[in-house]
Amino acid sequence: MKFTNVRLVGFKSFVEPTDFEIREGLTGIVGPNGCGKSNLLEALRWVMGATSAKALRGDGMEAVIFAGTSMRPSRNWAEVILSLDNSDRSAPAEYNEHDTLEISRRIIRKEEGTQSVYRINQKEVRAKDVQLLFADASSGANSPALVRQGQISELISAKPQNRRRLLEEAAGVTGLHSRRHEAELRLRAAEQNLERLDDVIGELE
Numbered sequence: 001m002k003f004t005n006v007r008l009v010g011f012k013s014f015v016e017p018t019d020f021e022i023r024e025g026l027t028g029i030v031g032p033n034g035c036g037k038s039n040l041l042e043a044l045r046w047v048m049g050a051t052s053a054k055a056l057r058g059d060g061m062e063a064v065i066f067a068g069t070s071m072r073p074s075r076n077w078a079e080v081i082l083s084l085d086n087s088d089r090s091a092p093a094e095y096n097e098h099d100t101l102e103i104s105r106r107i108i109r110k111e112e113g114t115q116s117v118y119r120i121n122q123k124e125v126r127a128k129d130v131q132l133l134f135a136d137a138s139s140g141a142n143s144p145a146l147v148r149q150g151q152i153s154e155l156i157s158a159k160p161q162n163r164r165r166l167l168e169e170a171a172g173v174t175g176l177h178s179r180r181h182e183a184e185l186r187l188r189a190a191e192q193n194l195e196r197l198d199d200v201i202g203e204l205e
C-alpha cells in the first residue's frame, strides 16, 4: 500500500486545492519557515483519522479549516484526499478488489460544532473504518513513521504505558486491540439480550 497523492483543499494554509504527488523513493519537502511543511504532515495524520487536537497542534478540530487572512475570507470546510496504490493487495482483505484506494475526510463547520465525513472510494464510512485500515498497515495517525516537532522529547519523558502504545502501533497490533474491544461490546450486548429473553420466557411459562 503506497501513498501516491495527497490533495488538500482549504486545509490550514492550503486554501486553494493543492496536490502533492508522492513518487517512488524518498520524498523531501523543503521551503522557508511557515510555508506549510508541517501542515502537510498534519493533513496526512488527519486524513488517517487523527481525532486528538493535541496531535494536530490546533486548539480544536476547527483549527484545520483555513482561518482567512487580511486578503481572503475564511472557509467553512476543509478536505484532504489521500490516494493509495493497492496493486500489491497489502490493504486489509475487504479492499482486495481495488487497485487504488481514495480515502477522504471532510470537516464542515456548523453552528453546533464541526462534523467530519470520511469516505473510502466515495463510499461514506466510519472514522473507525479509516483508522483500522491504516492501523492494520502500521501507518496510522499515531504511527511512529510520522514524527511531530517536539515528539522525541515527549517520548523520552513519556509514561511506560504510552511508550508501549507506540511500540504496539509500530508492530501493527493496535487494530487488533480496537477490534477486540468492539467484539467485547457486542458480546456484552448479546449477553444482555439473552438475559432479557430468559426473563420473557420465564414470564410466559
Ligand code: ATP
Binding pocket: 011, 012, 013, 031, 032, 033, 034, 035, 036, 037, 038, 039, 040, 063, 064, 065, 066, 067, 068
Ligand atoms: P517551520 O519550518 O517554521 O516549522 P512550516 O513550513 O512547517 O514552518 P507550518 O507550521 O506548516 O510551516 O505552517 C504554518 C503556517 O500555516 C502559518 O503561517 C500559519 O499562519 C498557517 N496556518 C496554520 N493554520 C492555519 C489556518 N487554519 N488557516 C490559515 N493559515 C493557517
